[in-house]
Amino acid sequence: xxxxxxxxxxxxxxxxxxxxxxxxxxxxxxxxxxxxxxxxxxxxxxxxxxxxxxxxxxxxxxxxxxxxxxxxxxxxxxxxxxxxxxxxxxxxxxxxxxxxxxxxxxxxxxxxxxxxxxxxxxxxxxxxxxxxxxxxxxxxxxxxxxxxxxxxxxxxxxxxxxxxxxxxxxxxxxxxxxxxxxxxxxxxxxxxxxxxxxxxxxxxxxxxxxxxxxxxxxxxxxxxxxxxxxxxxxxxxxxxxxxxxxxxxxxxx
Amino acid sequence: xxxxxxxxxxxxxxxxxxxxxxxxxxxxxxxxxxxxxxxxxxxxxxxxxxxxxxxxxxxxxxxxxxxxxxxxxxxxxxxxxxxxxxxxxxxxxxxxxxxxxxxxxxxxxxxxxxxxxxxxxxxxxxxxxxxxxxxxxxxxxxxxxxxxxxxxxxxxxxxxxxxxxxxxxxxxxxxxxxxxxxxxxxxxxxxxxxxxxxxxxxxxxxxxxxxxxxxxxxxxxxxxxxxxxxxxxxxxxxxxxxxxxxxxxxxxxx
Amino acid sequence: xxxxxxxxxxxxxxxxxxxxxxxxxxxxxxxxxxxxxxxxxxxxxxxxxxxxxxxxxxxxxxxxxxxxxxxxxxxxxxxxxxxxxxxxxxxxxxxxxxxxxxxxxxxxxxxxxxxxxxxxxxxxxxxxxxxxxxxxxxxxxxxxxxxxxxxxxxxxxxxxxxxxxxxxxxxxxxxxxxxxxxxxxxxxxxxxxxxxxxxxxxxxxxxxxxxxxxxxxxxxxxxxxxxxxxxxxxxxxxxxxxxxxxxxxxxxx
Numbered sequence: 001x002x003x004x005x006x007x008x009x010x011x012x013x014x015x016x017x018x019x020x021x022x023x024x025x026x027x028x029x030x031x032x033x034x035x036x037x038x039x040x041x042x043x044x045x046x047x048x049x050x051x052x053x054x055x056x057x058x059x060x061x062x063x064x065x066x067x068x069x070x071x072x073x074x075x076x077x078x079x080x081x082x083x084x085x086x087x088x089x090x091x092x093x094x095x096x097x098x099x100x101x102x103x104x105x106x107x108x109x110x111x112x113x114x115x116x117x118x119x120x121x122x123x124x125x126x127x128x129x130x131x132x133x134x135x136x137x138x139x140x141x142x143x144x145x146x147x148x149x150x151x152x153x154x155x156x157x158x159x160x161x162x163x164x165x166x167x168x169x170x171x172x173x174x175x176x177x178x179x180x181x182x183x184x185x186x187x188x189x190x191x192x193x194x195x196x197x198x199x200x201x202x203x204x205x206x207x208x209x210x211x212x213x214x215x216x217x218x219x220x221x222x223x224x225x226x227x228x229x230x231x232x233x234x235x236x237x238x239x240x241x242x243x244x245x246x247x248x249x250x251x252x253x
Numbered sequence: 254x255x256x257x258x259x260x261x262x263x264x265x266x267x268x269x270x271x272x273x274x275x276x277x278x279x280x281x282x283x284x285x286x287x288x289x290x291x292x293x294x295x296x297x298x299x300x301x302x303x304x305x306x307x308x309x310x311x312x313x314x315x316x317x318x319x320x321x322x323x324x325x326x327x328x329x330x331x332x333x334x335x336x337x338x339x340x341x342x343x344x345x346x347x348x349x350x351x352x353x354x355x356x357x358x359x360x361x362x363x364x365x366x367x368x369x370x371x372x373x374x375x376x377x378x379x380x381x382x383x384x385x386x387x388x389x390x391x392x393x394x395x396x397x398x399x400x401x402x403x404x405x406x407x408x409x410x411x412x413x414x415x416x417x418x419x420x421x422x423x424x425x426x427x428x429x430x431x432x433x434x435x436x437x438x439x440x441x442x443x444x445x446x447x448x449x450x451x452x453x454x455x456x457x458x459x460x461x462x463x464x465x466x467x468x469x470x471x472x473x474x475x476x477x478x479x480x481x482x483x484x485x486x487x488x489x490x491x492x493x494x495x496x497x498x499x500x501x502x503x504x505x506x507x
Numbered sequence: 508x509x510x511x512x513x514x515x516x517x518x519x520x521x522x523x524x525x526x527x528x529x530x531x532x533x534x535x536x537x538x539x540x541x542x543x544x545x546x547x548x549x550x551x552x553x554x555x556x557x558x559x560x561x562x563x564x565x566x567x568x569x570x571x572x573x574x575x576x577x578x579x580x581x582x583x584x585x586x587x588x589x590x591x592x593x594x595x596x597x598x599x600x601x602x603x604x605x606x607x608x609x610x611x612x613x614x615x616x617x618x619x620x621x622x623x624x625x626x627x628x629x630x631x632x633x634x635x636x637x638x639x640x641x642x643x644x645x646x647x648x649x650x651x652x653x654x655x656x657x658x659x660x661x662x663x664x665x666x667x668x669x670x671x672x673x674x675x676x677x678x679x680x681x682x683x684x685x686x687x688x689x690x691x692x693x694x695x696x697x698x699x700x701x702x703x704x705x706x707x708x709x710x711x712x713x714x715x716x717x718x719x720x721x722x723x724x725x726x727x728x729x730x731x732x733x734x735x736x737x738x739x740x741x742x743x744x745x746x747x748x749x750x751x752x753x754x755x756x757x758x759x760x
Contacts, residue, residue, distance in 0.1 A: 038665040040635035053458050074462055081452070082459040084401060090380045093474035100469035107474070128407070132549055142463065159584075159662055161548045161688050163728035187665050190733065224665030229691075229733025229750070236754050248733075248740040412588075418563050419589035422581030423650060424605025440601070443591040447632060 001029045003149050003181055004050055004072060009064035011045055011054070011205075019045050021205045022064070027150055027181055032172075032195055034213070035185040037202030038224040043185035046202065047074060047154045050183060070149030077154040079139035080127075088130075088138045089123040095146050106145075113144040116178060117171050133164025140171055150181040157188050165191070188226045193217075194246040214244040256482040258300040258376035263385035265483035265490075266377065269296075270369045272490035276497040277365045283354070285500060286361040292493075293368055303376050311371045312364065319360050326356030379403050384475045393471055409449065416444045512536040512574065513654050513682035514560055516708075519569035521555055529555050531706035532569070537654075537684050537699075539574070542676050544693035544714070545686040547703030548728035553686035556703070557581065557656040560684060573654060578606070580652035584659045586643035590631040595623065595642050598631050602650030617649035620675065636663050644672075648679075657685035661692045694718050694732040695749065702727045719746055 004027040011020040020042045027033055027050070035043050048054040049066055051074035076082050085091035089110060096106045114120045119137050122130070130138060136156055143151060156168050169191055175182050176195070186192055193199075199216050201208045203223050209216055217231050218240065227235075230251035234244050245251040273289055280286075297308050332351020339346055379400035386396035420440050421427075427437050460466075514537035521530040530552045537543045545553050558564045559571050561581035573579060580602070583589065592598040596614055603613040618624040621641040626634065631642055640663065647655055660676075661669045669689075673696035676683050687693055693700050694714050701711040704727045710717055718724065719735050734753055738746040747753035 039637055039663055048458075051462065053462050076455070076459065078455070081455045082462070084404075084459065084463065086379050086400075086404070090474065095463045097472050097474060098464040098467045098469070100467075100472055103472055103474055103476075106472070159659065159688070161728050162690075162730035163548055165730070221666075224667050226666050226669075229737050229753075232733075232750055233737070233753060233757065236750065237758075248736050251737075252740055415583055415585065415588045418558065418561075418581065419583045420591070421563055422561050422578070423589065423602040423646065424578065426605070440591040444588055447587070447590070 001069070002026050003029055003068065003070050005065075005067040006046075006050065007065040007067070009046075009049055009062070009066060011042075011049070012061045012063075014059055014061075019060070019205050020049070023202075023205075023207050025200050025207065025210060027183055029149065030176075030179050030181055031197040032176055032182045032184070034189065034192060034196040034199045035183060035202060036187060036189060036199055036220055036223070036225045039187055041202040041223065042205045043187075043202055044077060044154050047152045047183065047185045050074075050150075051152050071146065072150040072152060073143040073146060073148035074152045075136065075139045075143055075154065075156065077156075077158060079135045082139045082142070083127045083135065086126060087123070088119070088125055088127060088141065091127060091138065092123075092142045092145055095142060099146075109145040109147070110141075113141055116174055117141055117144070118174070131164055133160055133167040136160075136164075136168050137171055144175075144180075148180070150183060151175060152183040152185070154185050155187075156184065157186060157192075169195075187224065189220065190226055190228050193220075193228055193231065212242075213246060214242055215240075217244045217246075256300050256480075258297075258302040258372075259378065260302075260480065260482075261376070261486065262477050262479050262483045263373075263377050263382050264389060264477070265479070265486040266373050267385070268490040269486045269493075270373045272493040272497075273369045274366045276493050277362045277369075279497055280500055281355075281358050281362075282500075283358055283361060286358065286365050289365050289493075290361070290368070293365070293372065297372055300376075303372070308368070308371060308375065311375060312367055315364065315367060319364070322360045322363065323356045326359050327352040330355040380475050381477065384473060384477050387473075388477060408452070412448045412452075413441070413445055416441050416448070419444075511539055513539045513541075514574070514684060515570070515572040516556070516560070517570045517572075519556070519559060519566045519571060521552075521559065521564065521566050529706055530559075530566070533703065533706060533708045534569075535701045535708045535711050537682055540680065540682055541698040542679075542683045542685070542696055544697035544700045545684060545703065546688070546690070546693060546700060546727065546729050551703040551727070552706045553703055554584065554658055557658055557684065557686055560654070561656045575653050577653045578650070580647035580650055580655040582643050582647045582655070582657045582660060584662065586636075586639040587632065589643060589646065590639070593630060594628050595631055595634075595645075596627040598642060599646045599649045602646055606650050608651060613649045613651060617645040620648055620679075621645040622671070637665070637668050640664060640672075652681065654682040654684065655679075657683065659687060660685050661687055661689050688730075690718055690724075690730045690732040691734070694734060702729065715746060715748065 006023060006025050009020055009023040010018060012018050023046060035046055037043055051072045053074065054062060083091050085094055092110050093106050114123060117137055117140060119141055122134060122138060127138060157165050160168065172182055172195065184192060193213050196213045198211065199213045200210045201216055201219050201223055209219050217227065218235055221227055221235055228246060230245045230248045233251065277286060277289055294305060297303055298305050327348055328346055330352040331349045334350045335347055337348045383396045383400040386399060387393050425437055425440060427434050516533060516535050519530050519533045522528040533552065533556060545556060547553055559566055561579045563581065590598060599614045599617055600610050603610045618627060621644055623638065623641045623645060626638060631639065634642065644660065661672055664672060669692060673692060677696055697714050699711060700714045700717045701708050702717060702723060710723060718732050721731060724731055735746050737753055741757065743756050747756055
């Protein structure tokens, strides 16, 4: 079932430059989709368009259509801005309070999703004291309790050290096993490529190709995405198509 | 009996703070202000969650202001015996006993009110403050913006510091007279304003995403409930007001 | 002071304004003209150490000695933090002007070095992330400092741009101290690596040695470079120092 359908989406600035040009893509239930491309290719803009917050900007002209069946939620590239209350627990409740969800239900959801993400110890913490990875997790909790069908993550690995990156990757894995569709916009694909069901390659605001990660590995390299070393190695040796490894384990075989 | 400062309802704390501030403003007497100071200190010490040291420490910025207040007010409020004076353009400026007393009262009043406010701020969580305002009748959006503002200051200060570093490292100097120093600040305003504006946009997007604009009837996870100690604070507030009235009206109690 | 060191750091301690200690007796030497990478988890003290070297902060204890009298150039993690001018040229002119150098010459050289001469009349804030990073670095180089301290210079850059940056830093006739999370970048381009753990430098040495020490990397929260992983997985005799070498090694089997 298709949850999000983007059709011929174009975004222009006031002076006419095209930030996104006739972009079409779809997000199916339960799938993990990567939006890849060099920085500046339009990934953040597309992520925002998929969520729907883009329609608020009056300095941009948006053409085309984004149809959504179900809820789409977004975690920003700088998630600190997204945390509006002092403690993680109070912040997670914010979106639900605004919707008027009964308090008992709010508590149940916070418990459930904190357990899903493994962040129960963070609930009482002050959001200012969190590490960068923990901040992403706190923002993710605030998003999950609204029970979206699709979670969009905008460059979640930026500026994260290895430990924090592992926290975020682990969270993505948990989301996937929970059945949520996950859309990740990133250019550092070293750990993400093996987790993707499908890849959309963006180049200068346009969709260059869409498809299977292995088949698109060469294109990804061409647009400057950072690939796993095993994949790079295989590409150098002209391996193509379904044989392209995405992890060092696969390379061995 | 012991209580936790953080567990108190912000409304009862606000009532106490208001009463103390009112008393300090209305009664211009050093002995009264001293008593209020002691009352505050006892309150802070009696409760858990705020040490007297942290509390006093939060008033550190006043160490620049208080001497200034004392000096200026001493020189310009005259009364009683003149201890030292000089004539300037026909007006006598100097140190008088009246001046000393008045400036002491003004400085003490400032400290008492600031100390009471500091107690409130240090022990009240923004979300609880937000809820308290809402319960008192402030529209939720306004109450929420108040609590959001509390977060803004450290965030913007951190951003300003980053900008300052970037400029200083490229040779920006803050020496010279006031005019030179003011001009030196100019290359910092543009990135700072840009950063503030960007923050505004990002925050607006974040709030939109989190359904800030929803018109549904809000619920609140944060529940405020009065405990026995809260009633104690309300009573204390009333007692302070009553004592203030007594002193002001010059009854034999004073 | 060691005549071969540009920067000498001895037992430096530093705590934030609120009293949280961040550097607890860090010591290290940076060799003249070297590209020296500083690595460690978020919060280990990398940015603080860079600021101390740049003279933006004074250590609470210990010494930081820089050879020569020149100011140390500093590029912040967020390139936009420095942008105040209307054009790139004016921005890059700031440092040499403050130092009383020949502005035109230094600006031209710096723009050429970073390959952004064609952006000279553009507004810095209108540039893409990668271009902003380049302009930020150009504005530091233009002041002709003997030592440059760069905070996460490769962050947010796509693969080709990272490569270009690495090559540029290696080719600079200056001492470069840069913090990075990117183990691959450090592995390929750094002459030396220092690892910070909880405010202390626990190891300084050759990238090939330091970044193959898995225990150290795990302790420090640093990702293993892809090539090191590859060597382990494929049981290679030694860790290849570049992708090309790796390909040769694999081809031989």
